[in-house]
Amino acid sequence: MRRVYLDHAATTPVHPEVIAAMLPHFHNSFGNPSSIHSFGRESRQAVDEARELVAKILGATAREIVFTSGGTEADNLAIQGVALAKKGQGRHIITSQIEHHAVLDACKYLETQGFAVTYLPVNAEGQVQIADVLAAIRPDTILITIMHANNETGALQPIREIGRLAKEHKITFHTDAVQAVGSIPVNVDDLGVDLLSLSAHKFYGPKGIGVLYIRNGTKLKPLYHGGGQERKLRPGTENHVGVIGLAKALELATTEMDTKQAKIKALRDKLMGGLLAIPEVKLNGHPEERLPGNVNVSIRYVEGESLILSLDMQGVAVSSGSACTSGSLDPSHVLLAMGLSHGEAHGSLRLTLGQDNTEEDVDYVLGILPPIVLRLRQMSPLYHKR
Numbered sequence: 001m002r003r004v005y006l007d008h009a010a011t012t013p014v015h016p017e018v019i020a021a022m023l024p025h026f027h028n029s030f031g032n033p034s035s036i037h038s039f040g041r042e043s044r045q046a047v048d049e050a051r052e053l054v055a056k057i058l059g060a061t062a063r064e065i066v067f068t069s070g071g072t073e074a075d076n077l078a079i080q081g082v083a084l085a086k087k088g089q090g091r092h093i094i095t096s097q098i099e100h101h102a103v104l105d106a107c108k109y110l111e112t113q114g115f116a117v118t119y120l121p122v123n124a125e126g127q128v129q130i131a132d133v134l135a136a137i138r139p140d141t142i143l144i145t146i147m148h149a150n151n152e153t154g155a156l157q158p159i160r161e162i163g164r165l166a167k168e169h170k171i172t173f174h175t176d177a178v179q180a181v182g183s184i185p186v187n188v189d190d191l192g193v194d195l196l197s198l199s200a201h202k203f204y205g206p207k208g209i210g211v212l213y214i215r216n217g218t219k220l221k222p223l224y225h226g227g228g229q230e231r232k233l234r235p236g237t238e239n240h241v242g243v244i245g246l247a248k249a250l251e252l253a254t255t256e257m258d259t260k261q262a263k264i265k266a267l268r269d270k271l272m273g274g275l276l277a278i279p280e281v282k283l284n285g286h287p288e289e290r291l292p293g294n295v296n297v298s299i300r301y302v303e304g305e306s307l308i309l310s311l312d313m314q315g316v317a318v319s320s321g322s323a324c325t326s327g328s329l330d331p332s333h334v335l336l337a338m339g340l341s342h343g344e345a346h347g348s349l350r351l352t353l354g355q356d357n358t359e360e361d362v363d364y365v366l367g368i369l370p371p372i373v374l375r376l377r378q379m380s381p382l383y384h385k386r
């Protein structure tokens with residue numbers, strides 16, 4: 001059976017060149033980067049070179065790069081770290097209703113610790129409005145954290161404009177760029193951010209390694225204590241193999257990015273067109289201002305999880321914003337924030353394309369999906385009552 005992976009927003013396979021770059025560091029250059037003998041020095045040098053490369057690609061300096069265990073830890077270090085460092089100045093944080101749970105739950109936790117959080121709404125296209133950000137700013141606002149691109153709809157957020165606003169009001173600005181990095185150009189000065197999170201496994205690197213970019217001068221307290229690594233902001237023996245894999249993956253993803261992403265976008269547009277040609281299917285998220293590989297649709301009268309399982313039986317991997325797949329009772333908080341009904345959110349499907357997808361993959365999915373939708377609809381009482 002043909003297998004088609006269309007869930008690149010969940011994770012990506014590790015690129016063969018990334019594996020090749022990592023391999024020798026498991027057993028040959030395996031030293032602890034903190035050791036002063038030759039084994040340690042080799043690892044230290046590899047980590048330093050990787051840090052330089054990552055910094056260069058993001059438009060940062062090497063000392064502004066802190067390696068973490070991934071996107072979740074980078075988000076928590078940014079949000080809780082600023083809260084700890086600046087709680088004497090104020091206790092108000094601005095975020096949005098469509099953030100990843102790594103951001104939302106860190107903010108919810110801070111609410112239990114005496115912080116106030118404003119969760120900004122989004123418009124029907126899934127985008128935060130700059131006027132809402134401005135209106136939410138208070139004298140005691142210490143942090144704004146708004147994601148660069150949404151993981152469910154791919155909707156791009158007005159990060160540059162928010163960056164300008166944050167700077168004017170001298171508020172620290174963090175963006176969760178986990179979905180953006182590797183898909184669209186990301187430069188920390190261009191965006192005007194003080195803190196930026198990224199994660200290697202979303203751009204063909206290994207899982208369990210990420211970065212928090214921290215602009216020089218940004219006040220931040222560590223969440224862990226125990227060693228001097230990563231300028232004491234993230235102590236613990238460096239995952240040097242992961243660091244090397246992350247840097248290689250970032251280098252590969254950002255080389256000829258335009259060409260690679262144009263190919264993905266062309267396939268995405270074909271897939272989107274085919275899906276929207278099915279009756280009573282509507283697009284979720286902004287039609288243009290979205291990640292090149294993302295399609296998110298609501299298919300009326302069907303359940304997302306039934307679709308996922310039916311597609312899976314035919315080798316196609318996708319995801320949904322329906323409740324069962326998100327592991328909670330409520331359907332996607334992102335789709336609900338955009339004003340979708342529970343029914344529309346339950347019937348949503350997210351298909352995210354990547355570098356290895358082909359036109360044949362898209363044709364295959366567009367061939368099998370309409371009959372699946374028809375079969376599921378015929379089992380739905382609502383469909384017959386319409």
Ligand SMILES: *Cc1c(COP(=O)(O)O)cnc(C)c1O
Nearest residue numbers: 070071072100102151178179199
């Ligand atoms: C995947 C993801 C994360 C979490 O990253 P991990 O490395 O899996 O912890 C955070 N934010 C967004 C937007 C993501 O897509």
